[in-house]
Amino acid sequence: MSVKLQTPIDYLKGVGPNRADLLRKELGIHTYQDLINLFPNRYIDRTQYYKINQLQKSNADVQVIGKIIEFKEVAQKQGKRLVATFVDETGTMELVWFRGQKWIREGLQLNKPYVAFGKTNWFSGKFSMAHPDMELLEEHEKNLRGAMQPIYPSTEKLSNRGISNRVIIKIMQQLFLETGGKFAETLPDSLRSELKLMNKSSALFNVHFPKSQALLSKAQFRLKFEELFYIQLQLIIKNLMHKSKIKGFPFKHVGHYFNTFFKTHLPFELTNAQKRVLKEIRADLGSHAQMNRLLQGDVGSGKTIVAFMSILMALDNGFQACLMAPTEILSVQHYNGLLELCNKLNISISLLTGSTKTSIRKQIHETLENGELQVLIGTHALLENKVKFQNLGLAVIDEQHRFGVEQRSKLWKKGQTSPPQSSYGEQAKTIRKKFMTARPSTYKLLMELQAENKKHSTQAEAILWECLRNKKLDHKFRRQHIIDEFIVDFINLEKNLIIEVDGGHHNTIEQKEADNLRTQILNEIGFSVIRFTNEQIIGDIDNVLRYIANRLESLPSGEVGGATIPPHILVMTATPIPRTLAMSVYGDLDISVIDELPPGRQAIKTVHRYDKNRLNVFRFIRDEIAKGRQIYIVYPLIQESENMDYKDLMDGYESISRDFPMPDYQISIVHGKMKPADKDFEMQRFIKGETQIMVATTVIEVGVNVPNASVMIIESAERFGLSQLHQLRGRVGRGAEQSYCILMTGHKLSSDSKTRLETMVKTSDGFEIAEVDLRLRGPGDIMGTQQSGILTLKIADIIKDKALLQLARHHAKTILKRDATLSSPENGVILNTYKQMGKYKNIWNYIS
Ligand code: ADP
Numbered sequence: 001m002s003v004k005l006q007t008p009i010d011y012l013k014g015v016g017p018n019r020a021d022l023l024r025k026e027l028g029i030h031t032y033q034d035l036i037n038l039f040p041n042r043y044i045d046r047t048q049y050y051k052i053n054q055l056q057k058s059n060a061d062v063q064v065i066g067k068i069i070e071f072k073e074v075a076q077k078q079g080k081r082l083v084a085t086f087v088d089e090t091g092t093m094e095l096v097w098f099r100g101q102k103w104i105r106e107g108l109q110l111n112k113p114y115v116a117f118g119k120t121n122w123f124s125g126k127f128s129m130a131h132p133d134m135e136l137l138e139e140h141e142k143n144l145r146g147a148m149q150p151i152y153p154s155t156e157k158l159s160n161r162g163i164s165n166r167v168i169i170k171i172m173q174q175l176f177l178e179t180g181g182k183f184a185e186t187l188p189d190s191l192r193s194e195l196k197l198m199n200k201s202s203a204l205f206n207v208h209f210p211k212s213q214a215l216l217s218k219a220q221f222r223l224k225f226e227e228l229f230y231i232q233l234q235l236i237i238k239n240l241m242h243k244s245k246i247k248g249f250p251f252k253h254v255g256h257y258f259n260t261f262f263k264t265h266l267p268f269e270l271t272n273a274q275k276r277v278l279k280e281i282r283a284d285l286g287s288h289a290q291m292n293r294l295l296q297g298d299v300g301s302g303k304t305i306v307a308f309m310s311i312l313m314a315l316d317n318g319f320q321a322c323l324m325a326p327t328e329i330l331s332v333q334h335y336n337g338l339l340e341l342c343n344k345l346n347i348s349i350s351l352l353t354g355s356t357k358t359s360i361r362k363q364i365h366e367t368l369e370n371g372e373l374q375v376l377i378g379t380h381a382l383l384e385n386k387v388k389f390q391n392l393g394l395a396v397i398d399e400q401h402r403f404g405v406e407q408r409s410k411l412w413k414k415g416q417t418s419p420p421q422s423s424y425g426e427q428a429k430t431i432r433k434k435f436m437t438a439r440p441s442t443y444k445l446l447m448e449l450q451a452e453n454k455k456h457s458t459q460a461e462a463i464l465w466e467c468l469r470n471k472k473l474d475h476k477f478r479r480q481h482i483i484d485e486f487i488v489d490f491i492n493l494e495k496n497l498i499i500e501v502d503g504g505h506h507n508t509i510e511q512k513e514a515d516n517l518r519t520q521i522l523n524e525i526g527f528s529v530i531r532f533t534n535e536q537i538i539g540d541i542d543n544v545l546r547y548i549a550n551r552l553e554s555l556p557s558g559e560v561g562g563a564t565i566p567p568h569i570l571v572m573t574a575t576p577i578p579r580t581l582a583m584s585v586y587g588d589l590d591i592s593v594i595d596e597l598p599p600g601r602q603a604i605k606t607v608h609r610y611d612k613n614r615l616n617v618f619r620f621i622r623d624e625i626a627k628g629r630q631i632y633i634v635y636p637l638i639q640e641s642e643n644m645d646y647k648d649l650m651d652g653y654e655s656i657s658r659d660f661p662m663p664d665y666q667i668s669i670v671h672g673k674m675k676p677a678d679k680d681f682e683m684q685r686f687i688k689g690e691t692q693i694m695v696a697t698t699v700i701e702v703g704v705n706v707p708n709a710s711v712m713i714i715e716s717a718e719r720f721g722l723s724q725l726h727q728l729r730g731r732v733g734r735g736a737e738q739s740y741c742i743l744m745t746g747h748k749l750s751s752d753s754k755t756r757l758e759t760m761v762k763t764s765d766g767f768e769i770a771e772v773d774l775r776l777r778g779p780g781d782i783m784g785t786q787q788s789g790i791l792t793l794k795i796a797d798i799i800k801d802k803a804l805l806q807l808a809r810h811h812a813k814t815i816l817k818r819d820a821t822l823s824s825p826e827n828g829v830i831l832n833t834y835k836q837m838g839k840y841k842n843i844w845n846y847i848s
């Protein structure tokens with residue numbers, strides 16, 4: 001059987017150019033392979049037929065046997081609809097088409113038994129079915145292959161253009177006919193027998209044409225496993241590549257700062273989770289690879305102290321460290337918290353934000369660059385170009401979801417102050433002059449040859465450039481790049497690798513000498529040079545590329561004048577990304593989880609109250625304030641209706657001011673439109689306990705720590721997302737007192753809103769909340785998921801198939817652990833499949 005699965009779908013019998021076009025546009029099906037991977041959404045039992053008087057108002061898919069006794073056209077707002085009266089011996093229903101009436105009507109016969117299949121609607125006392133699948137009973141009986149009929153994903157356009165589910169089934173059958181139903185196995189035998197997985201051909205057959213529920217389940221299990229397995233494999237390989245490629249500063253020892261802090265200043269016993277995470281971080285920092293770790297921990301789980309102790313590890317090894325937080329308030333808070341600890345240890349620490357005064361800013365820049373300043377805390381002001389570290393060893397990013405990936409990568413580049421591109425100028429000139437004096441004639445020839453080369457661009461160069469330009473090697477090359485006086489053929493600036501192609505005219509000993517001299521000079525300036533002849537390139541370009549790839553792999557990243565090694569990165573987030581998702585999305589980050597709160601925390605009591613109960617709520621606030629507590633009242637702020645939101649906020653503030661009048665009560669207000677200084681002033685008043693109530697928008701969502709605040713009131717709670725509600729609630733419950741969270745809403749609530757509120761009342765486990773959030777919103781809305789393959793899953797379901805995902809990951813890991821390059825014959829099938837998935841380029845680099 002030699003039908004290629006890469007054959008364009010047009011060639012399949014019964015498809016043709018029009019249908020092929022639709023399949024491409026609507027379902028992304030280009031080839032036989034794509035079609036085979038179009039998996040049914042669900043299955044229906046097609047041995048089950050309903051009588052019209054048995055129909056339920058449940059909007060389910062059903063089959064009804066009956067006859068059309070009449071067609072009529074009914075005018076409606078736009079155009080008309082076609083309505084058929086469909087009867088069986090028990091009653092009457094309507095079949096309705098809004099489009100394609102002409103050919104539908106022509107294709108259907110009156111008074112013949114049909115099977116109508118579709119969703120029923122109950123409308124003005126009658127059942128109807130819109131755009132049903134119609135099949136003559138006679139045909140239907142002939143075609144019936146199994147009890148389980150697949151229902152394929154479809155779009156409105158497809159069904160309007162006559163590509164019904166039945167048509168897709170027919171096309172699928174044709175595909176199995178043409179291919180003989182034989183498909184190459186994509187999982188190794190050992191894995192299949194270990195997990196008792198169905199073979200590929202049977203799995204595909206049974207998923208499209210299941211004979212029984214049992215076979216279908218086995219087929220689905222196998223295909224889901226395969227899908228998740230290859231995604232995990234890819235992520236793990238990415239992670240391994242990262243580790244093998246990116247060098248990091250090894251923090252060899254734990255020293256004075258860490259030990260002193262641990263022994264004498266640590267204000268509490270670390271939780272077991274904190275200890276475990278610190279160990280994980282310690283292991284990363286001690287290795288020669290760059291750490292890239294995500295630290296997840298619910299609000300209040302004590303991430304800050306972990307960050308601080310990691311910072312101490314950097315300082316102990318003579319490096320600087322920084323901590324970046326998303327808001328001014330939060331950076332100030334971190335600064336104040338850490339300042340105290342740093343003072344005890346005699347560590348220099350500064351704060352840099354948008355509102356730092358110029359004079360102080362200047363001083364920070366200076367001391368940072370000369371190494372006097374050890375720790376810098378701040379907002380994204382840290383990312384500015386002017387901020388240069390002498391030797392940044394660790395960057396901590398707090399509350400990652402407020403920062404983009406781009407910002408993370410900006411921090412990377414702050415590794416070591418590396419000289420700007422042009423700075424090898426002076427140094428290069430000196431080196432060149434040295435050689436010019438030492439070997440004048442060769443040097444002269446060298447310059448002549450260079451002029452010559454410039455004129456003749458050879459075919460070999462063109463071939464190589466074509467490959468390099470198209471990123472065959474995953475690294476960016478420039479052509480004809482100027483280094484000092486030299487024009488080099490190709491250069492990769494990340495690895496400082498130059499590739500030179502010798503034209504046909506470098507034959508004499510003198511010329512070879514000149515070439516050598518050139519290499520020598522370039523080496524001394526700081527580049528590696530590889531030379532190829534025309535013949536080598538034209539003769540076996542693949543070999544040449546492999547050679548270059550090997551060299552790239554063996555070279556450290558860096559710039560001339562000292563390698564830039566990126567700092568270790570620790571990203572902290574309290575937005576609990578469900579473990580399952582995190583694992584599959586952040587394949588390139590290692591993940592640590594603090595899954596334990598410090599002891600002695602009291603659970604926050606959470607309730608939902610309607611606006612009409614406001615008076616009770618206010619009474620409660622008054623009581624709490626009388627006990628010396630402080631209160632947050634938070635209003636939603638949603639970009640699109642910003643002005644209205646501010647109106648709500650200000651109205652709320654006024655009404656609260658009336659109910660809680662001065663001088664008995666003091667109220668702070670903080671929102672995003674205030675100047676940072678004013679915001680800070682108000683915030684500080686609240687922190688110091690001078691005000692009892694803080695009215696705010698979500699600016700206080702992240703990280704703010706006022707242990708005496710014990711009540712969180714969230715206005716219009718139905719307008720907040722779950723993770724935001726959870727974050728807000730995390731602002732209270734930080735002290736010893738019983739804390740409360742009150743979710744205020746209007747009376748009318750959507751079912752999603754209800755679920756959100758119920759979840760909040762029911763649980764305070766951030767991960768559980770995240771799972772519900774994921775279910776409600778789908779993975780598309782959760783940050784970071786866009787980049788991963790997880791959204792385009794064809795058969796598996798990230799939520800329902802959690803356990804399977806774990807299994808797949810486990811096996812992918814085990815296999816890579818045993819055979820990192822997938823080069824054993826046993827794993828050949830994996831490597832092959834992986835290659836075909838278009839991942840070859842990456843793994844090839846990794847392997848070589
Ligand atoms: P988050 O993870 O939300 O950033 P923080 O680091 O702000 O949490 O910690 C919340 C509070 O818990 C802080 O006041 C901190 O001092 C305290 N804390 C942290 N770890 C412990 C611990 N092991 N035992 C007791 N309190 C702790």
Ligand code: MG
Nearest residue numbers: 303304398703
């Ligand atoms: Mg925090």
